[in-house]
Amino acid sequence: MTTLLYALLVMVALALLLGAILGYASVRFKVDADPLVDKIDDILPQTQCGQCGHPGCRPYAEAIASGEEDINKCPPGGEDGIRKLAELLGVDFKPFDAGAAQPKPKAVALIDEATCIGCTLCIQACPVDAILGSAKQMHTIIASECTGCELCLPPCPVDCIRMIPHGTDLTNWKWRYPTIPIKAVKP
Amino acid sequence: MSWLYDFHGGIHPPQHKDAATGSPIQALPLPPQLHIALAQSVGNAARPTVAVGQHVRKGETLAEPDGRLSAAVHAPTSGTITAIGPHPFAHPSGLPVDTVTLQPDGLDEWQPRQPLDWQQADAATLRQHLQAMGVVGLGGAVFPTHLKLAAGKLATLVVNGAECEPFISCDDLLMRERAAGIVDGIRIAAHALQAGEVLIGIEDNKPQAIAAMQAACAGTAYRVVSIPTKYPSGGAKQLIRILTGIEVPHGIRATDLGVQCLNVGTLYAIAHAVLHGEPLLSRIVTVTGAVARAANYEVAIGTPLAWLLQQAGMSDPNADVIMGGPMMGITLPDLAAGLPKAGNCLIAKNAALFPPRPAEQACIRCGDCASVCPAELQPMDLFWFAKSRQFGKAQERHLFDCIECGACSYVCPSQIPLVDYYRFAKSEIWAAERDKKSASLARQRHEFRQFRIERDKSEKAARVAARAAEQAAKLANQTASPVPAPAATGMDDAKKAAIAAALARAAAQKEAKPLSEQHTSGLDDAKQAAIQAAMARAAARKAAAEAAKAGDAANPDSTATATPAQTGMDDAKRAAIEAAMARAAARKAAAEAAKAGDAANPDSTATATPAQTGMDDAKRAAIEAAMARAAARKAVAEAKKDAAS
Ligand code: SF4
Ligand code: SF4
Ligand code: SF4
Numbered sequence: 001m002t003t004l005l006y007a008l009l010v011m012v013a014l015a016l017l018l019g020a021i022l023g024y025a026s027v028r029f030k031v032d033a034d035p036l037v038d039k040i041d042d043i044l045p046q047t048q049c050g051q052c053g054h055p056g057c058r059p060y061a062e063a064i065a066s067g068e069e070d071i072n073k074c075p076p077g078g079e080d081g082i083r084k085l086a087e088l089l090g091v092d093f094k095p096f097d098a099g100a101a102q103p104k105p106k107a108v109a110l111i112d113e114a115t116c117i118g119c120t121l122c123i124q125a126c127p128v129d130a131i132l133g134s135a136k137q138m139h140t141i142i143a144s145e146c147t148g149c150e151l152c153l154p155p156c157p158v159d160c161i162r163m164i165p166h167g168t169d170l171t172n173w174k175w176r177y178p179t180i181p182i183k184a185v186k187p
Numbered sequence: 188m189s190w191l192y193d194f195h196g197g198i199h200p201p202q203h204k205d206a207a208t209g210s211p212i213q214a215l216p217l218p219p220q221l222h223i224a225l226a227q228s229v230g231n232a233a234r235p236t237v238a239v240g241q242h243v244r245k246g247e248t249l250a251e252p253d254g255r256l257s258a259a260v261h262a263p264t265s266g267t268i269t270a271i272g273p274h275p276f277a278h279p280s281g282l283p284v285d286t287v288t289l290q291p292d293g294l295d296e297w298q299p300r301q302p303l304d305w306q307q308a309d310a311a312t313l314r315q316h317l318q319a320m321g322v323v324g325l326g327g328a329v330f331p332t333h334l335k336l337a338a339g340k341l342a343t344l345v346v347n348g349a350e351c352e353p354f355i356s357c358d359d360l361l362m363r364e365r366a367a368g369i370v371d372g373i374r375i376a377a378h379a380l381q382a383g384e385v386l387i388g389i390e391d392n393k394p395q396a397i398a399a400m401q402a403a404c405a406g407t408a409y410r411v412v413s414i415p416t417k418y419p420s421g422g423a424k425q426l427i428r429i430l431t432g433i434e435v436p437h438g439i440r441a442t443d444l445g446v447q448c449l450n451v452g453t454l455y456a457i458a459h460a461v462l463h464g465e466p467l468l469s470r471i472v473t474v475t476g477a478v479a480r481a482a483n484y485e486v487a488i489g490t491p492l493a494w495l496l497q498q499a500g501m502s503d504p505n506a507d508v509i510m511g512g513p514m515m516g517i518t519l520p521d522l523a524a525g526l527p528k529a530g531n532c533l534i535a536k537n538a539a540l541f542p543p544r545p546a547e548q549a550c551i552r553c554g555d556c557a558s559v560c561p562a563e564l565q566p567m568d569l570f571w572f573a574k575s576r577q578f579g580k581a582q583e584r585h586l587f588d589c590i591e592c593g594a595c596s597y598v599c600p601s602q603i604p605l606v607d608y609y610r611f612a613k614s615e616i617w618a619a620e621r622d623k624k625s626a627s628l629a630r631q632r633h634e635f636r637q638f639r640i641e642r643d644k645s646e647k648a649a650r651v652a653a654r655a656a657e658q659a660a661k662l663a664n665q666t667a668s669p670v671p672a673p674a675a676t677g678m679d680d681a682k683k684a685a686i687a688a689a690l691a692r693a694a695a696q697k698e699a700k701p702l703s704e705q706h707t708s709g710l711d712d713a714k715q716a717a718i719q720a721a722m723a724r725a726a727a728r729k730a731a732a733e734a735a736k737a738g739d740a741a742n743p744d745s746t747a748t749a750t751p752a753q754t755g756m757d758d759a760k761r762a763a764i765e766a767a768m769a770r771a772a773a774r775k776a777a778a779e780a781a782k783a784g785d786a787a788n789p790d791s792t793a794t795a796t797p798a799q800t801g802m803d804d805a806k807r808a809a810i811e812a813a814m815a816r817a818a819a820r821k822a823v824a825e826a827k828k829d830a831a832s
């Protein structure tokens with residue numbers, strides 16, 4: 001009988017001890033953010049344009065993680081982005097909806113500085129603070145920081161912002177996928 | 188005699204070197220124009236320091252280095268700058284790059300040259316001198332040389348005279364004819380690197396070069412080593428392996444293992460820069476293939492390639508031209524480009540030398556490519572992953588260890604242009620990394636912006652509340668004098684606090700509203716003003732109602748409690764303050780309603796008609812507040828009387 005009691009006591013003591021350790025570990029090593037959201041956010045292009053219907057990339061990542069939103073809503077990410085999301089989430093690739101916005105070449109915004117009236121409206125719209133200027137002063141865009149989200153275009157009262165597509169130069173030129181070259185016959 | 192080691196793989200393609208080695212190095216007249224590109228080395232393009240129309244002398248700096256990973260660019264002869272701007276460049280992309288165009292004046296007049304006393308100068312001075320002299324690796328990679336001399340305290344300096352690629356013979360001729368200059372360069376480099384040992388590797392298909400170098404090295408400790416001819420023994424890792432037996436593993440630089448490798452052409456340029464103060468203005472170029480006068484020419488940097496090929500007697504002006512060797516070189520898209528520092532060899536193609544490559548077939552996994560790969564990779568796997576765009580997997584299999592030597596493409600029985608796939612995969616991976624970098628920058632900036640907006644909002648709210656309190660205090664002071672015989676009120680503190688809070692909140696909202704509305708909605712101004720007026724009215728009405736309620740409550744309260752006679756003074760003051768605040772709020776609301784510029788205007792001036800306008804409400808609030816005050820006073824007086832009797 002005492003043996004049984006001892007055994008029971010030992011088991012109870014063990015259970016309590018292990019429970020305490022587990023409980024402590026769950027507090028001590030608590031994962032604050034949902035790691036899946038981070039992983040999805042990592043794939044999203046961070047253009048912060050809102051074309052996905054969410055106010056920025058992270059909210060969209062959260063919506064994907066919670067299963068509320070499809071993976072094919074981010075035009076700046078392109079089909080490559082959808083592919084990566086599909087791979088991460090273990091779902092099938094899904095092309096962009098036919099009616100929805102389609103990917104387009106990357107661009108940066110350019111303010112026509114002669115026309116700009118210094119209204120600061122574009123500064124307030126820019127999600128990455130890429131526009132410099134103050135009231136009644138001419139504004140300008142830091143090209144290297146502009147994500148090309150186009151959010152500054154609609155607020156401009158004098159329509160002086162244009163999108164300039166990224167050119168290719170030696171720093172971002174890419175070798176093409178090997179194909180049989182078609183050569184123009186020289187005259 | 189020490190051991191020679193062997194590296195994995197390698198091939199023995201036909202040499203084709205004899206065509207250009209039959210004659211000594213040829214001098215050329217100056218071309219009518221020089222197109223000196225500013226992107227002459229790995230890293231940043233140099234920044235131009237000259238202006239169009241300026242006259243420059245030979246050796247004058249045209250552009251200075253931009254950052255550490257960059258080297259200066261100089262005028263190869265005296266003349267006038269006629270243009271600075273985009274011009275075709277010797278690059279597979281065919282993209283134009285910023286180029287200085289120089290029209291030679293034919294005088295070839297030097298600027299004063301300043302040699303460097305290299306034995307006295309410290310390492311940093313020497314490196315700076317080399318950067319300013321525009322010395323870069325002339326083996327083809329054009330890595331700025333001053334960075335290669337930064338290692339210090341090396342066991343072995345490997346001098347690369349292997350020149351393993353078919354057709355190219357510029358290093359061979361340089362060694363034959365200018366061995367003394369090369370040895371001077373070795374002396375300087377060995378001094379800078381504090382090299383314990385110098386090994387000069389030359390393939391055994393260049394006996395004359397070996398003899399010349401041995402003669403020049405007589406009396407020094409430098410060892411000239413004849414190595415077996417096998418492509419690509421001239422790769423830095425391969426040559427180090429052959430001469431020292433050291434395998435440079437993945438992800439480690441040779442200098443970490445105490446070895447540095449420099450090309451003979453580079454060493455010659457170092458000697459010129461240091462001993463004579465002459466920048467890198469020209470180089471030896473092998474011009475061969477389908478040309479009448481195949482030879483090695485000493486050519487000024489920036490010489491138009493079409494002109495150079497014409498001087499060498501290229502028969503078919505439309506023929507494709509390769510820059511570099513047939514294995515690793517690139518087909519030039521535009522021969523208008525000027526000769527870059529990287530241009531060691533030009534090969535005019537013809538069908539006899541370069542029969543068209545048969546169409547690509549499927550990989551049969553024969554393994555030939557793996558057996559010749561000097562980097563000991565599995566080219567067929569890399570090919571598979573590159574073709575199917577699984578770049579991550581290609582990277583895992585050390586795609587970036589591939590030196591693009593082309594041995595695998597050379598042996599592939601299926602005629603797969605393997606290197607093209609690797610180049611494609613590498614540039615896709617680089618592009619993805621660039622995107623990743625800019626995305627994380629954008630993420631940071633976006634997060635900071637959100638934090639900033641939050642912070643500004645809370646700061647603004649705090650500021651507005653503080654201002655409201657201040658204003659109320661001021662008004663209270665003003666109204667305190669006309670109010671006669673301050674007395675106690677029964678209004679309890681909690682209610683007062685609530686009213687004050689509500690007022691502050693309303694004010695804060697009013698301030699915050701326009702900002703947020705600009706963000707989100709496209710409401711036109713009239714609508715916005717109307718909404719604001721309505722809100723102000725509502726706030727005033729609420730304030731009035733609350734004041735009235737307070738007044739009602741004051742009556743029973745004050746009759747019931749006779750004790751707060753001594754605190755009466757305070758309470759009265761507070762009540763006055765509150766009333767003043769209510770009045771101020773109402774006044775502000777009225778002003779704003781008036782500003783809205785609609786029907787509110789006539790109404791507010793014609794105060795006789797009690798309507799739903801803000802002005803009326805404000806007045807009513809004021810009246811009500813005054814009445815409340817009076818009632819409170821009466822109540823207190825009554826309470827006092829009661830207490831006295
Ligand atoms: S659509 Fe725009 S905001 Fe949405 S995830 Fe893509 S880049 Fe971000
Ligand atoms: S500048 Fe315009 S396009 Fe560029 S990130 Fe800012 S809002 Fe978007
Ligand atoms: S040599 Fe060509 S066919 Fe053979 S395994 Fe390599 S890639 Fe495939």
Ligand code: SF4
Pocket residue numbers: 556559560561562563564565566588589590591592593594595596605606
């Ligand atoms: S090109 Fe790359 S994969 Fe092919 S043999 Fe050379 S190093 Fe190996």
